[in-house]
Amino acid sequence: MKVLITDNCHEDLLIGLSSHGNEVDYLPHLSLNEIDAIIEAYDGIIINTRVKMDKARIDLGHCLSFIGRMGSGLDIIDLPYAALKGIKVISSPEGNAQAVAEHSLAMLLTLLNKLPLGASQVKNFEWDREGARGRELSGKTIGIIGYGHTGPALAQVLSGFRVNIKVYDKYKEISDSVNCAATIVQSTFEDIIAHCDVISFNIPLTDETALLIDESLLRRIKPGAILINASRGGIIKLDDVWNAIEDGRLGGCCLDVFPNEKPQTYKEEEADVINKLAKHPAVILTPHVAGWTIESKQKIAQILVDKIVSNI
The missing domain is CATH 3.40.50.720 (NAD(P)-binding Rossmann-like Domain)
Structure with a gap:
């Protein structure tokens, strides 16, 4: 698969996905408009809080088979529409x-x-x-x-x-x-x-x-x-x-x-x-940092790799 990672993440996420034969583009500095311009080329996208996967952005991702969420909150994803389009949503609240x-x-x-x-x-x-x-x-x-x-x-x-x-x-x-x-x-x-x-x-x-x-x-x-x-x-x-x-x-x-x-x-x-x-x-x-420790950053990466490899 070709996977786009839109936000800062632990290197284990890149290494883990790549080691299973996926092509991973790590582009955390892209603007939202730049993401919209290239999302159609990807089979999967992994986001954090700044990128909202609403109906419009999901429609731009013609080839998406999954949306990965670094963390737990799924309110930034239009879950019913993703399901309607057959796109799996994978999060990492653990x-x-x-x-x-x-x-x-x-x-x-x-x-x-x-x-x-x-x-x-x-x-x-x-x-x-x-x-x-x-x-x-x-x-x-x-x-x-x-x-x-x-x-x-x-x-x-x-x-x-x-x-x-x-x-x-x-x-x-x-x-x-x-x-x-x-x-x-x-x-x-x-x-x-x-x-x-x-x-x-x-x-x-x-x-x-x-x-x-x-x-x-x-x-x-x-x-x-x-x-x-x-x-x-x-x-x-x-x-x-x-x-x-x-x-x-x-x-x-x-x-x-x-x-x-x-x-x-x-x-x-x-x-x-x-x-x-x-x-x-x-x-x-505090500025929305409770779940973003040194350790949790790595745990989130490892959990996402395991879930994506197992479910996609």
């Missing part, structure tokens, strides 16, 4: 689940222990120990909404903190703890929203989950709870989250993903809410 889980925990511990404040104090030669007093994670009840790949990984990294873990997944029975050292309790969505001290959303962006975290949900949440979202920015309404932070309903939030991740396109109101969140001491923000 490759970055551990990275997202560890990053989520890192954001949470950073927030609870006021690490940015403490670091700032030392830089300014200030020792306000009372002001930098943090909170322990131990003993708290953690809710995990979505238990596909990242959810179990998060439960595992939390298991050493002596926390209570409640899990909800609309499409999956949680009959085992996936080798987790902690006790996992299957719960309902509303129970987690109303009673958990920390709630992590690990769900895809679909018509069903778009803007799920809105004013209505935030009014039902346990007062003082902390939200974590390292899944998809489109599931959260930032203005409503800011209002809940500002009036004290939310105890904090840790966000790695945002509805719009192209700052150069921000409208004034979008930039304003990001600025307000970024300046608040109970908010930790």
Whole structure:
């Protein structure tokens, strides 16, 4: 096959596909227009977040037999249309689940222990120990909404903190703890929203989950709870989250993903809410890097090679 890789990847992806007799063009610096101009020549395309495989781009790929996704989010691919055209979609959510889980925990511990404040104090030669007093994670009840790949990984990294873990997944029975050292309790969505001290959303962006975290949900949440979202920015309404932070309903939030991740396109109101969140001491923000570690980059490459070779 002739395969186009449109984004930065680990060399194992190129080496692995080439070793199975495929012709691989690694062209991560192409613009979207340049990709559109040549896509018709390829049997497969491997993308990351910047290249959206919508109906128009799929139609340009006359010879495509598969679309490979580095990572997990499939909202950038028109799945029904790809299926209609007989194009297989191959993703690699197993490759970055551990990275997202560890990053989520890192954001949470950073927030609870006021690490940015403490670091700032030392830089300014200030020792306000009372002001930098943090909170322990131990003993708290953690809710995990979505238990596909990242959810179990998060439960595992939390298991050493002596926390209570409640899990909800609309499409999956949680009959085992996936080798987790902690006790996992299957719960309902509303129970987690109303009673958990920390709630992590690990769900895809679909018509069903778009803007799920809105004013209505935030009014039902346990007062003082902390939200974590390292899944998809489109599931959260930032203005409503800011209002809940500002009036004290939310105890904090840790966000790695945002509805719009192209700052150069921000409208004034979008930039304003990001600025307000970024300046608040109970908010930790990172630029969609949770799943993009040194290790996950290689894991994703290896998983894609295995799946493509096995399925195409």
